[in-house]
């Protein structure tokens with residue numbers, strides 16, 4: 001069933017699943033089945049990537065089926081994320097392979113591509129009634145040590161995965177954030193047709209000499 005909590009209201013109508021995707025901190029205790037996990041990570045593999053490298057790797061830990069891995073990922077989060085992420089049924093680390101396989105050169109788009117695959121799996125999760133919440137608040141060194149992640153690979157994001165739960169389950173402060181209105185920049189602030197915008201009233205091509 002679709003998560004219809006706090007959907008985005010935008011200037012133009014877009015696919016409903018995109019307005020329903022959100023980053024909850026509250027999760028229900030409903031377990032995420034292996035089949036659902038596989039479907040969501042299969043969606044990740046559908047993303048485009050530079051040279052078709054598919055530089056994304058994911059380490060996942062489930063409270064029900066791989067609790068040791070779950071605890072290791074949780075241990076790599078900064079405390080402000082641990083307080084709520086500990087209740088999620090699944091945690092995952094997105095890891096980038098930093099060099100191209102075909103020539104060994106640095107892949108400057110590896111992290112961009114991990115972002116693309118993670119964004120894609122987030123939409124698949126939403127379509128199935130689940131949500132993810134991505135986090136930059138983690139220690140890459142702690143995760144590298146906990147999972148013996150080799151040189152040439154870098155943890156770039158951690159996220160929760162699960163069925164959303166009631167905001168009232170969260171500690172005070174976080175519950176208000178969960179239901180606070182969501183907003184986005186208007187198109188005019190990030191879509192520029194024809195030229196990069198200049199501040200109103202300024203003409204850089206006519207600057208005084």
Ligand SMILES: Cc1cc2nc3c(=O)[nH]c(=O)nc-3n(C[C@H](O)[C@H](O)[C@H](O)COP(=O)(O)O)c2cc1C
Nearest residue numbers: 021022023024080081133134135136137138157182
């Ligand atoms: C790369 C990245 C890092 C983030 N880091 C954190 C984090 O450490 N802790 C947190 O609570 N939320 C984190 N977020 C969630 C954002 O705050 C959230 O996506 C944003 O406020 C928009 O909300 P929405 O995803 O519900 O639309 C992160 C999101 C992204 C994409």
